[in-house]
Amino acid sequence: MEIANLTPAERRVWWAFPRGETADFSRPGDEHAEHGGSWGPERTVRAEVLRRLLLSGEPADGEIAALRVTGARVTGTLDLHNADVPYGIRFHECHFESELMLYGAEIRQLSLSRSYFPSLEGTALSVTRIVHFSNCRIPESLRLGGARFAGALFLDGAHIGDADSPQDQVLQLNHATVENDVVAPGLVVHGEIRLNGASITGSLVLDEAVLRHPGATVLYAKTLSVGTDVSATRLHAVGRLNLRGLRVAGQMDFAHARLANPGGMVLRASSIVAGEFWLREAAPIEGRVTLRRSQFELLHITPDAWPDSVRLDGLTYGTLDPHLPAEERLRLLEREEDGYVPHSYEQLALSYRRIGDDDAARTVQLAKQRRRRGTLRGPIKLWGHLQDVMVGYGYRPMRAAAWLLALMLTGSVAYGLHHPKPLKPGEAPDFNPVFYTLDLLLPIIDFGQEKAFKPQGAHQWLSYTLIITGWILATTIAAGITRALSRQ
Template sequence: MLTTEQLAHAIRTGSQIHLGAVRSDHDPEEVQRPQYAEQRVDAAMLREVLTSVTDPDARGLTLSGAIVVGDLDLEYVTLGFPVRIVGSHFLGEVRMTHLTAPALDLTESVLHQPLDASAARINGDLTMSRVTAHDLITLLEARAEGFLQLDSARLLGEPISLNAGGVHVGGHAVVQVDAAGSVELYSARIEGELSLTRATLRAPVSLVCDRAQIADDIHASGLHAEGTVRMFDVVVGSGFYLWEATLNGPDVSLYLDRTRIAGDLLLTKIATAGSVLLYRTGVGGELDIRGATLGAGADPGQAPVSLSVKSLGAAADLDLRDITALGALRIRGSRIDGNLDLSAAGLAGTPVSLHVEHSVVRDEFNLRIAPEGAPVRLGPFEVGALRLPGAGQRPVLDVDSPPGWRIGVLAGPVSADPDVLDDWLAPVTSPQPREEIATVIARTGHEDAARRLRYLSAARSSARLGLPGRALRWVYRVSAGYGYYPWRALGWLVVVFAAAWMIAFTQRTEFTTPSTPVVREAIVRNDPGMLEGGQPPAVVRSGQWRAGWDVAQFHPAGYAATVAVPAAAVTTSTQWSPPAGWAAVTLSVLKGAAWVLTALLLAALTGLLRKPL
């Protein structure tokens, strides 16, 4: 058995003590069998030697293969040399609160009871690589000026395996663990990188990093978490790399809130069982979720959601290409300074598969979504460019897509095809999206296409009215093309003129006018046959007109002009009245129609009616 003198000698000379090998999967009973008797080290004796040696070698203590029996109490101890107890079993508790040491290394050791190093101060590395811990490891407010190494560690404590709240690491923190309980890094401060690469976390709340500050990257590619990964109010000085991770939290798999990431956030090809929630998060680079497979968890008060992004700020792209989502994608109140790309995304959420509202996309919003999903709801939103794919690749719009669309340009093969655009916008009841798209088309020089889209929009608005409203709108459509084709009214005025001329021409001898004194005198003198009972008639017909009368001769074309052109009716007086009966009634109707058509023509030309009513 190891003696006090041997331990002290090793510390003074820097020599290593190797007591043998012991398997890490042995339980306390197995390691106390007789064959391990020479490897046992009394914890009290170990403490006494560690605290009493006054002239240690700079290399300190290196002890391997030990079976430390009893509780090792190093609380409030200050050591002037590094301690390395590796490949060993600690059968009792390890208490290191407020320990101060140049370095501490427990590589490949087995901790059968809790280890508490709260407020410990390690001036170099704190190493627990390949450790097996059967109970809780506590590093509350601990400080390691070098690295924190927990690579390939097995942490079996439940419900919490590692509590490193408030830990301060001067270099990198490697937490590549297989943990049965939660890993808690809340309020941690890490001056280098945080590595969770290929870690396996099995607790319902797998990882908690609330209010942590990581000066460099977070590397978590290949992470496997059976519960929620949560980061609230976290600051990341560079990028966060979580590609090809598997997150099986059944409700919320990944939760980021008030997290500020200076570089990229890469969630490429992650697979989740529940939701990914990104709230009030700032990303200084790209947010890449390409090729992800997202399950569906609950969003309070909402349908199942796969990805919920609220108040996101992204300095580059939000890349959602090739993702598969079982629930809805919801983007609200966010600002994306690059592109929002949904190319080939398969969205299975219902009743709405995609909802983008109150968001700004500075560059291009690519909507080439697999069309077999549920409708998408857009607006209000602002985009620099909206890319609409060709046939068979456009998503169906939701009927409740609200107004408030703001679009810089339209891109894609149908960007100036009004009939295709109208068909795509058909489910939307609000006219504002059509008007906005028409404005964009007109701005790019396609005035005819914009006019056609506005006309089709007015037609769809009319179809939603009641019967009286539809009737009036039908007249408006036929007569002036809803104000977008005003020359239709002019064509109808020509029709009115032609009809009035035909009536006037066929009835040209039957128009009447009151006889004047000049007319009566001329009849008495020149046409006694027109006398009635020896007296001139009170009314004469146009067919009786004679030269010398002070009444102008009746001309069918001139009379038709006074019917079809209201201005002519005002400025040109006619002394002839149509014969009573059908002719008079028809000409009155034609005159009323002419007034209406002229009003519509002028209003349409001036723009008063050049929009849906």
């Protein structure tokens, strides 16, 4: 391309490129580049001119060439697919009329901050330094599947997708590799984000991001791997978050987040492995949540944040914060979609025992037995009721002592007022109503009273009642001791 065929604006870019200088077309009071379609020829550059510079331009002697343009309107399609570009590319506050084609390209550095472009095809793109899409406006899609970025990827303040017509996969990063952080605070996306199989060596930052795809998947991050943390404080997501198989070496921080997908699944976080999962002071979640088979060292969430429907089977955690009475935590387990899930009770009891709150752990175990009883039938269910009333399935041992004391007093008074007749007069020991009652109540103790005296009438029926009750108490206490030993 001859320089004589260039417009004055293009000549400015042509002369700035070899020295790595900036061709600045911006003017005071410029609106965002989104409205740059009306900019005149004095700040308009053809995409084919930029392409020729990047593919055949040479640096000036002793200089580092780079394409740096500010405040320009770019016409035509900037097509660099499969190109090897050894120079840095920086467009700041520029307006692109057509899609950017970067499929399979290798670029030293890429920055499009505060620019507008309809879409970008960057599948298999490779950038050896930082990538900036900060505060960009992209109404259609940003496709970076399989891309490799040796530096950080910045999406802070970017707006992607059409608010009036959200689409699937408006931001594609599936199977991408970022060898630093993905920094996207304040990101706004209307449609679906794809991060399936992606690998981020550093952190994923989504603080104060707004993700909207009502009634559909808004974030699909299946088997995403994050080397440090996921920070999503004050995230506002409308739609389904599918995080199945996510791996996070550090913490997932969703403090103050608002998650909503009314009538559907809002958070599918099954089979996740992460150090910590924080939902501190999060708004009440709208929609169903599943954390099945996930593993956390710490899970921080208050009961009021959980939705009405959850699936927690196989969820394991070391510590559950904040520390609350067991009764407040147990209400969540009643919301299980799958009904009675023994593992959920065992995990909650274990978390209380781990911090030394044995009373709360026993409360959880008792609730588990009561919930299990609802799944039983016939005599087994009746036997469960008896164990509950008598000794709280062995988790309320003082209740057994109270029953024994009450029955002992009842029997002692009744037999003290009406002594039973001796079976063999003259051979029977002196009658003692207290030890006679204990003989009836305690099946493994023999004070010699029961065998020597025989009550009549109503007192005989009282003795039968004491014997049966004693066996029930002994059996339920033994069951409770067995459970306690098995837990140890």
